[in-house]
Structures are given as structure tokens and as C-alpha cells.
Amino acid sequence: MDLANSSYASSSQNIVHGESSYDQMELERVFRFIAHSFEDSPERNLPRIEPFVNYFRNCKKVLDIGCGEGLLLGLLRDAGTRGIGIDIDPNKAAIASSKGLEVIVAQADEYLCDKKDEFDGIFLRHIIEHFDGPDGVRLLYLCRKALQPGGIIIVVTPNYLSSNVATRDFWLDVTHRRPYPQPLLEHIFTVLGIAVVKCEVREMGLDLVIVGRVP
Numbered sequence: 001m002d003l004a005n006s007s008y009a010s011s012s013q014n015i016v017h018g019e020s021s022y023d024q025m026e027l028e029r030v031f032r033f034i035a036h037s038f039e040d041s042p043e044r045n046l047p048r049i050e051p052f053v054n055y056f057r058n059c060k061k062v063l064d065i066g067c068g069e070g071l072l073l074g075l076l077r078d079a080g081t082r083g084i085g086i087d088i089d090p091n092k093a094a095i096a097s098s099k100g101l102e103v104i105v106a107q108a109d110e111y112l113c114d115k116k117d118e119f120d121g122i123f124l125r126h127i128i129e130h131f132d133g134p135d136g137v138r139l140l141y142l143c144r145k146a147l148q149p150g151g152i153i154i155v156v157t158p159n160y161l162s163s164n165v166a167t168r169d170f171w172l173d174v175t176h177r178r179p180y181p182q183p184l185l186e187h188i189f190t191v192l193g194i195a196v197v198k199c200e201v202r203e204m205g206l207d208l209v210i211v212g213r214v215p
Contacts (some may be wrong), residue, residue, distance in 0.1 A: 002047060020071070031174075038172040046071050048203065052123065053079050055152050062121035063146070065108050070096030072123055077101070083117075086111050089188045109135075110136060112142035120148045125156040128185075132177045144192045144214065153194060155185060159201050159208040169206065185210045 053075045056062045060082060064072045067085025076083035085103040087093045092175050096103040104111065108127070122143050128136050143153055158165045160179035169174055182199055183207075189196050194212035201208055 004109055016205050026087055027089050035175050042071055045054055053152055056121040059121040061119050063119045064123045065126040070099055070101040073101040106157055108139055112146050115146040117148045117179045120151040121204055122153045125183055128155055128180050129157050129176050141192060144212045149214055149215045153212045157208050159206055
């Protein structure tokens, strides 16, 4: 599981609100530990991310939202494609930057709000489920605005049709807000003017993948 790009910050602020300075620091430490507890290691995640590089091979500038330690960014660099990553976790961003990758510490919506036709690829892996419905729609709207004509967007999210996801895995991450089933994501894409290229499930049915293209 991966930490969100936006909801993590707001959730931690809610937890420590009204506490003493010491309690704020301690609760922040506890919350970060709990939020990361069920994440898979970079070594396990790398082969899961590798197949998505093929979608971006003809791209010139790809944005990875919630890039973490820069797994996709490194693969894009190896493929000769420029990748820019954003993440709210400064520690993970620092790890990615230490590899010579282009990473910015930022909230997704704040970063995207003034971007228009800037990218020809956007990748969101285990990000959208950290946003409430209206905020999730806004995030995808901003992604659509930031994509050039012909641009590719890929959303990977837990497959809530899987019983393991619905009854256990989804709820192991305290920053998850709501699931985004395939019909909903397809509908959002269509309303935003994003053509659905492909929908599939991966990782033994645990992940839902939707690929879209801007006309």
C-alpha cells in the first residue's frame, strides 16, 4: 500500500489538533508509523510498476503524483523519458532526489492548480483512494487540465470487488477515504473528456487499473 498525496497531511492535522507541542510531535510520529506500516517495500513494488513505463515511452514529460522514493521516475529515466515527481513526504522525496531524480514536495491539488497542457503523461498509483469523492473528482479534473492533447493518464487503485480488498486490505491504511470502483472511474473519465483506453485488474485481482487518453 502507498501513502496518499493529500489526505495524509489533513488527517495528521486533525489528529494532533488541540494537543500540546510534545503530544503533537509524538502523535505525528505515531501516525506516520501507522500510516506506513502496511506498505510494501520498494523491491516488491518495482516489478509492479515496470509494466506502466511502456505507456509513457513516447512521452516527453510525465508527472508521477505521489512518487514516493521515485521508482517510476527511475524507470522513466532509464527509458529516456523525463519524469517529474511530487510527494508530500519530504523524507521519501529526499530519497528520490538523492538518486538524481526531479522531485518536488507538494500537495497534488496545489501543484496542479496552475498547470495547463504541461504534461503528456500523468501517473497516479494508489493515490485517488485517499481523496473524498468531490476532492477526487477535482484532482482528476486538474490532471485533465494539465494534460496535453493526446496525453495519457493512468490511475491504479485498490479493486474493491476483491473480497480481500473490501473486507481487509483497504482498511489497513488509515489515510484511505473511499474506494473508486471501475464504473465510477470510467464515468468520471468520460465526463471529463478523457477516453478510456483500457481497464483491467492486476496483482491477482487486488489492483484496478484504468488507462485514459485526452483527445
